[in-house]
Ligand SMILES: Nc1ncnc2c1ncn2[C@@H]1O[C@H](COP(=O)(O)OP(=O)(O)OP(=O)(O)O)[C@@H](O)[C@H]1O
């Protein structure tokens with residue numbers, strides 16, 4: 225048993241975690257607050273971009289300014305667009321060391337068991353010998369195979385032809401207001417190109433891009449998987465992400481060509497001041513498979529619906545999403561699958577957990593276009609409520625323009641079951657540990673899809689989230 | 696010191712006090728003793744088991760439950776488990792997504808006190824979550840040994856707790872859990888029901904083995920059958936919320952021969968009491 229003083233000490237620590245961490249920051253350049261064409265020009269100048277990209281940014285800004293705020297989904301009315309810095313260029317030199325890190329942050333890393341290379345990256349500790357070596361040796365292997373894995377800015381600089389061919393084609397700026405915003409001010413993110421027939425057998429992890437900029441506010445990721453190629457990309461990690469600016473709006477575009485395969489796994493745990501509004505979309509050609517595994521914790525508001533457009537016969541799309549909403553948080557997550565060709569198949573599995581008055585919703589679109597005969601889709605969304613104050617809603621939109629299809633939809637909402645709690649408590653677990661175990665079991669079907677080390681961290685993260693949930 | 700569980704004049708209601716199910720139970724179980732408890736459906740046997748373990752739906756209105764002289768009534772179920780009480784459930788509950796191994800490691804770590812220490816890192820700050828559990832290798836070895844000993848297939852370590860287990864598999868796994876948690880006093884609620892003859896033997900062997908190592912057992916059963924393998928020191932007849940008859944093995948034989956008719960004649964039909 226933890227003594228009372230242990231509990232108090234831990235409770236204190238936990239409160240700090242909730243706000244994530246902040247590091248002393250040094251900038252080479254910081255734009256002024258607010259957004260207009262001048263800021264866009266500054267960004268383009270600093271990045272020394274080709275004219276087409278500059279024009280793309282300006283065009284996107286016009287679209288952003290002209291589009292109304294979405295009125296569906298979560299409440300976004302409190303976002304102060306004029307009060308945000310849209311571009312920060314971090315210093316080249318690493319100004320901090322592991323020892324400079326705030327205690328609360330070190331404690332969190334410790335408790336989640338985050339490996340050192342990753343910690344250093346997250347802490348912005350910069351060029352660390354070990355991880356550099358890992359990165360470079362992987363980089364060499366990839367280069368031999370013709371695989372490109374760079375931060376997006378370098379991608380544009382070094383591979384402009386490929387970049388230009390695909391950039392903005394899956395998610396045009398006109399797609400939605402936040403995609404337009406990202407298109408105007410994007411910076412950072414990953415650029416991945418996997419040539420035909422190549423299987424990358426180690427997951428590409430964003431944190432290996434150690435020389436690149438840290439996770440940005442307006443990241444932009446572009447992944448191209450050529451015919452018969454196969455890649456697993458992993459974004460994020462379990463550590464809480466502190467953001468001084470409260471708006472995070474990323475765009476991820478993925479192209480999976482014939483018989484190719486791509487899996488994109490995300491774990492994100494934002495501090496509770498963040499609006500996390502992300503557009504993620506992939507196209508899957510004939511026989512191709514696209515899988516999104518998307519776990520979202522924290523934030524003030526998250527709106528995220530990874531999409532798969534199945535454009536060729538027998539393409540397959542899969543979306544596994546987890547949302548965990550705590551006090552004062554709205555997580556509106558789900559997925560979109562569009563069947564645009566015959567014999568395509570898709571599966572959406574969504575698991576949401578709400579506690580302490582949090583609100584987690586599933587919002588999904590299933591569309592079967594005319595001519596997509598023989599298509600099959602299953603949607604399963606399960607919600608688990610930890611108390612009576614919390615809430616879960618389901619908004620499944622289904623548009624089917626073809627007769628010959630099979631569509632299944634199941635939804636369930638359950639409360640943590642008292643008999644399960646009693647059973648586990650009778651085996652020595654206290655109530656919180658029992659509830660935590662039930663929650664871990666609830667999301668296990670998705671967690672087991674994550675690479676081993678992330679799965680382990682994810683379970684620890686759930687324990688961290690569950691602390692103080694009971695009583 | 697031999698442990699003992701003393702149940703004194705125990706009255707228990709369910710449904711927020713609407714119904715009194717236990718109406719004054721008295722029973723003492725010491726380590727190394729096997730007590731069989733037999734009684735008709737609905738007489739309150741499981742209620743007694745739940746009340747001993749501290750199920751929140753069962754309210755003790757009178758009397759006491761003492762383990763080694765200390766009342767457990769104010770203790771949470773997990774504290775009771777740590778003090779050495781164990782309940783093998785009549786209907787074990789499934790917990791989807793939680794592997795047996797993970798569950799048992801957490802349970803054993805709690806009951807054996809590993810989790811009394813908060814995880815700490817080398818430099819004294821909070822350590823990795825879960826690093827205060829029983830070391831994985833020790834745990835695995837012990838679990839696999841016990842699985843072999845109690846004839847539970849090793850594959851069950853990876854399976855989700857009680858999910859999709861057959862009736863008999865659930866019961867065996869309850870015995871496995873009991874063997875891992877090493878309680879002082881165990882209540883086994885119809886652990887023999889639904890077992891085939893081999894499983895019955897495995898379960899009985901398990902009970903006998905554990906009973907010889909300082910475990911006191913309350914074996915709730917409907918059948919004479921298990922008593923051919925497990926020799927109880929005492930047999931109690933439970934009827935309408937109390938023990939109405941106690942004795943040796945002959946009590947069970949008598950019940951087997953005559954059913955509960957004589958008990959009914961002597962003590963009358965249970966009335967539905969609304970407190
Ligand atoms: N949670 C509950 N809510 C309402 N009634 C209950 C509850 N638990 C037990 N009871 C009632 O109390 C009585 C005793 O039930 P209990 O399960 O203890 O019987 P039992 O002796 O174990 O029966 P069986 O041999 O069928 O297992 C029954 O009438 C039952 O319906």
Ligand SMILES: [Mg+2]
Pocket residue numbers: 740741742785884
């Ligand atoms: Mg019963």
